[in-house]
Amino acid sequence: MENKVLNFEHKLSLFDEHWTPKVIAEMNDYQFKIVKLQGDFVWRDHPDTDETFIVLDGRLRIEFRDGHVDVGKGETFVVPQGVEHKPRAEEAVKLLLIEPRGIVNTGDNAGELTAENDVWI
Amino acid sequence: MENKVLNFEHKLSLFDEHWTPKVIAEMNDYQFKIVKLQGDFVWRDHPDTDETFIVLDGRLRIEFRDGHVDVGKGETFVVPQGVEHKPRAEEAVKLLLIEPRGIVNTGDNAGELTAENDVWI
Numbered sequence: 001m002e003n004k005v006l007n008f009e010h011k012l013s014l015f016d017e018h019w020t021p022k023v024i025a026e027m028n029d030y031q032f033k034i035v036k037l038q039g040d041f042v043w044r045d046h047p048d049t050d051e052t053f054i055v056l057d058g059r060l061r062i063e064f065r066d067g068h069v070d071v072g073k074g075e076t077f078v079v080p081q082g083v084e085h086k087p088r089a090e091e092a093v094k095l096l097l098i099e100p101r102g103i104v105n106t107g108d109n110a111g112e113l114t115a116e117n118d119v120w121i
Numbered sequence: 122m123e124n125k126v127l128n129f130e131h132k133l134s135l136f137d138e139h140w141t142p143k144v145i146a147e148m149n150d151y152q153f154k155i156v157k158l159q160g161d162f163v164w165r166d167h168p169d170t171d172e173t174f175i176v177l178d179g180r181l182r183i184e185f186r187d188g189h190v191d192v193g194k195g196e197t198f199v200v201p202q203g204v205e206h207k208p209r210a211e212e213a214v215k216l217l218l219i220e221p222r223g224i225v226n227t228g229d230n231a232g233e234l235t236a237e238n239d240v241w242i
């Protein structure tokens with residue numbers, strides 16, 4: 001099982017592009033995805049599920065319609081089901097996302113930032 | 122929502138005891154638990170679910186009936202459903218556990234290391 005020990009830094013070193021989540025592991029029907037962020041994302045929500053952000057490096061702002069939170073390295077935040085949010089990374093952020101299999105990064109707000117889903121690395 | 126940004130180091134600083142998982146957040150019906158480990162745990166499995174280990178500090182050995190893996194800081198390992206395993210921490214380990222709500226730390230192998238379940242910090 002040694003090859004199933006996953007090192008976040010190693011996995012993050014394998015790609016450069018932003019806003020393209022890569023699946024690294026699954027737990028039941030949930031996926032662990034790493035992603036690099038820089039700049040502003042789009043507004044989105046996920047009506048049927050919570051979504052967990054764990055910041056591996058940098059500082060992520062998550063904007064809501066009525067405020068925001070800042071999530072730093074070594075911190076986590078669970079975006080509740082149905083809450084509109086917009087990630088924003090003034091400087092580069094490395095993030096671990098945890099959410100059910102099948103969630104597309106831009107939700108219903110498809111556009112140029114929509115990434116292919118279920119891409120493993 | 123600022124008070125829902127959770128810092129792992131801060132939460133870990135709030136207790137000293139080993140082998141007593143504390144819930145810090147929930148995502149749907151899953152819980153995020155932090156725990157400090159030192160020494161040998163007991164053999165256990167969880168017949169109905171996978172379980173995710175993310176090592177926040179130190180180096181954790183997970184023994185299986187037919188081998189082991191070592192999981193270091195910044196690494197993760199998903200123990201598959203039904204696989205017997207025994208965590209072992211030669212030196213102190215700080216761990217983030219992710220598993221469905223309701224999972225007791227020692228599984229069916231209750232004993233002196235069985236911790237109260239669903240304790241929040």
